[in-house]
Amino acid sequence: MKLKHTFLGLFLSIQCISYAQETKSSTFGNGLFNLIGKDSTWSMKAGLRMQFLTVANWDKNIDGGFENLQENFSIRRARVKFDGFAYSPKLKYKIELGLSNRDISGASEFTSNSPRYILDGVLMYNFYGNFEFWMGQTKLPGNMERVISSGNLQQVNRSLLNSKFTLDRDQGIQIRHHFKLSEKFLIKEKLALSQGEGRNITSGNLGGLQHTARIEIFPFGDFKAYVASDLKRNTSPKLMLAATFDYNKDAVKTHSNQGSFMVTDIGFYETDINTIFVDAMFKYLGYSFMAEFAYRNATDPIAINSDGTPTGDIVQIGSGLNLQTGYLLSNNWEVSGRFTNIDLDEEITGISAQNQYTLGLSKYIVGHKLKVQTDLSYLSETVDNDELMWRLQVDIHF
Incomplete structure (x- = not known):
């Protein structure tokens, strides 16, 4: 009964807001609604998106064939987002909540034993x-x-480089700035100081902070570099070259601010971790190319107890390379290809090198807002533990 009353109260509140404020209509993919205060001192746009994913995996056998089929169906992502401005257009906000099991996974003592609903705030x-x-x-x-x-990816999901090296989200502050060297030549700088343990962490932060600096160069002018595929079919070449340096002091997780906590017999294991990214994005007449290089090292990557014995936790040091390209046809079908190499320090991590080859096919019905994507990936490892993976995904954004 209480739950019923809660939903009823929420519905009535939304209705009251809608009647009390000016509402701008929006087209498909541009938000469920867009509210603007009558005195124009605030705005709010609400959006909803979902991804429905099907995955099939096979293991390679000694005869060169594939066996041990494993299938999975899931709602990969289900998210609601609110953004706008408050008091002045110069003060913007964004909050994004995850509702699927994979979005909110990670409940532990370090998140107050609560699911991680908040993605962005x-x-x-x-x-x-x-x-x-x-x-x-x-x-x-x-x-x-x-x-x-x-929701703006060229293939079904991100590469192995991202899963091994990403910094992802964290809590803290950032300073962002941009300037032009000429009419078109644009430079963007981004600095961040964050907690260093990832999103929604409420305990387990021992005081070491994470420092991130990134520079982006746009020699031919600004463009939507952070939207994969050249859906706009840019009539002039567009290029972004960028580099990031990240220093996580006294890090306590195996992937810098990601991965698992390194726990010893007397508390957390701490070590300084450095991560470097160099990447590029090029777009022209429906063709796109993205390149990423990642490198991570640590002062002392092997976690040890007070008596010097290893705990089993190891910082995942090494490098990764990801190359991805695609071409958008006139009927909004796109063919894409990706090569990813993961080369962790095998002597330290015990993990052998990996190469993954992916061929993708996408149909953009309403751009990235309504699309169907499928891809086929072959994962090759030096220990002959090869895998074949096929995926099918449908995206819908309101």
């Missing part, structure tokens, strides 16, 4: 000229593939 203040101050939880300015929204 951030204020963005344009306080002077081209400077913006960000505060809250959001993506760090790390590798390009991670900053591209999961």
Whole structure:
């Protein structure tokens, strides 16, 4: 009964807001509704998106064939998002909530034993000229593939490089700035100071902070570099070259601010971790190319107890390379290909090198807002533990 009353109260509240404020209509994919205060001192746009995923995996046998079929059906992502401005258009906000099991997984003692519902919760203040101050939880300015929204990807999901090296989201502050060297030549700088343990962490932070710096160069002018595929079919070449350096002091997780906590017999194991990204995006007449390189090292990557014995936790140090390209046909079908190499330090991590080859096919019905994507991946490892994976996904965004 209480739940019923709660939903009824929420419905009535939304109705009251809708009647009390000016509502702008929106087209498909541009939000469920867009509210603007009568005095124009605030706005709110609400959006909803879902991804429905089917996956099939096979293991390669000694005869060169594939066996042990494993299938999975899931709602990969289900999210609601609100954004707009408050008091002044210079003060913007964004909050994004995850509702699927994979979005909210990670409940532990470090998240107060609560699911991690909040993906983004951030204020963005344009306080002077081209400077913006960000505060809250959001993506760090790390590798390009991670900053591209999961709803704007060229293939079904991100690469192995992202899963091994990404900085993902964290809580903290950021300063962002941009300037032009000429009429077209644009440079963007991004600095972040964050907690260093990832999103929604409420305990387990021992005081070491994470420092991230990124520079982006646009020699031919600005464009939507963080939307995969050249859906606009740019009539002039567009290029972004970028580099990120991240220093996580006294990190306590195996992937810098991601992975698992490194716990010893007397508490957390701490070590300084550095991560470097170099990436590029090129778009022209429906053709797109993205390249990413990642490198991570640590002062002392092997976690040990107070008596010097290893705990079994190891910082995943090494490098990764991801190359991805695609071409958009006139009927909005796109063919794409990806090569990913993961080369962790096998002597330290015990993990052998991996190569993954992916061929993708996408049909953009309403751009990235309504699309069907499928891809086929072959994963090759030096220990002959090869795998074949096929995926099919449908995206819908309101």
